[in-house]
Amino acid sequence: MDKNLDYWIDQAIVFGTTYGLKVIAAIAIWIVGSWVIKKIARGATKIMENRDYELSLQKFLINLINALLKILLVITLLGTLGVPTTQFAAIIAAAGLAIGLALQGSLGNFAGGILLMIFKPIKIGDFIEAQGQSGTVKEIQIFTTKLNTTDNKEVIIPNGALSNGNIVNYSVEDTRRVDFTFGVGYDSDIKKTKEVLFGVINSHPLVLKDPATAVNVSELADSSINFFTRAWVKKEDYWTVKFDVIEQTKEALDAAGIDIPYPHQVEIHKEG
Structure with a gap:
C-alpha cells in the first residue's frame, strides 16, 4: 500500500x-x-x-x-x-x-442588409423605386426589405439585389418637380395656350412660387403642338397637384376654346 x-x-x-x-x-x-x-x-x-x-x-x-x-x-x-x-x-x-x-445567396443578402443599415440609402417610411417595384419602406431586416405598395400589397426584396441595384428614393428631398405634357391643335394660338397653362398651375395653392413654373413648346407632333410644363411642389403634395392640374387644365382649355386633338372615326356610308 x-x-x-x-x-x-x-x-x-x-x-x-x-x-x-x-x-x-x-x-x-x-x-x-x-x-x-x-x-x-x-x-x-x-x-x-x-x-x-x-x-x-x-x-x-x-x-x-x-x-x-x-x-x-x-x-x-x-x-x-x-x-x-x-x-x-x-x-x-x-x-x-x-x-x-x-449559404452563398443568404450571405449576399446578409451583407446587403448590413450595407443598407450602415449607409442608410433608405429608411422606414421612404417611398422608393427599386428592382422593378415601388412602394413605401415598411421594414428593413437582415436578409430582406419589405415595401408596401400604393395598392396595399407587400413586396419583399432580397437585400443583396437591393444594395447592388439602382434605388430611386422619392422621399429624400423636401420638394419634387411635377411634369406635364399637354397637346393642343395646330390652329391654337401658342401665346394664349401658354397663358392658360400658366394660369391653371400658378393659381393652384400647393404649387411653389420658387422655383418658378415653366411652360415651353416641346414638340410639333403629327397632330398636336405639345407643351412641356414643369411645376415644383412639396413632396407630400405631388399627387394632389398632378391630378388637380390635369383636370383643371382640361376645363380651362375648353373654356378658352382651345382644341385638344383626339382620333376621330369617320363612317363611310355606301349607297345602294
Whole structure:
C-alpha cells in the first residue's frame, strides 16, 4: 500500500508540476478574456448607438462579435493547455468554407442588409423605386426589405439585389418637380395656350412660387403642338397637384376654346 500511495503521490506531483501552471494560466486567461470581451461588446454597442445603427443590426453584430471572440478565446485556452490547435483551426476553417458555399445567396443578402443599415440609402417610411417595384419602406431586416405598395400589397426584396441595384428614393428631398405634357391643335394660338397653362398651375395653392413654373413648346407632333410644363411642389403634395392640374387644365382649355386633338372615326356610308 505504501508503494502504491507513493506512486500516486509522485504522479500527482508530476501532473501538478506539468499541468498545474497551465491550468492556472488557462483560468486566468478565461477570466481576463471574458472581461475583455464584455468591454469590447459594450464599446461596440456605444459606437453603433452613437451612429444610429438599426437595433436589429446592433444585436446581430454584438452577438457575432461575442461568438467570434469566444471562439478565439477557447482556441487560446486549448493552446495554453497544450492541446494542438492547428488541426482544430483547420476544421473550423473548413466548416466555415462549407457553410459559406451552402449559404452563398443568404450571405449576399446578409451583407446587403448590413450595407443598407450602415449607409442608410433608405429608411422606414421612404417611398422608393427599386428592382422593378415601388412602394413605401415598411421594414428593413437582415436578409430582406419589405415595401408596401400604393395598392396595399407587400413586396419583399432580397437585400443583396437591393444594395447592388439602382434605388430611386422619392422621399429624400423636401420638394419634387411635377411634369406635364399637354397637346393642343395646330390652329391654337401658342401665346394664349401658354397663358392658360400658366394660369391653371400658378393659381393652384400647393404649387411653389420658387422655383418658378415653366411652360415651353416641346414638340410639333403629327397632330398636336405639345407643351412641356414643369411645376415644383412639396413632396407630400405631388399627387394632389398632378391630378388637380390635369383636370383643371382640361376645363380651362375648353373654356378658352382651345382644341385638344383626339382620333376621330369617320363612317363611310355606301349607297345602294
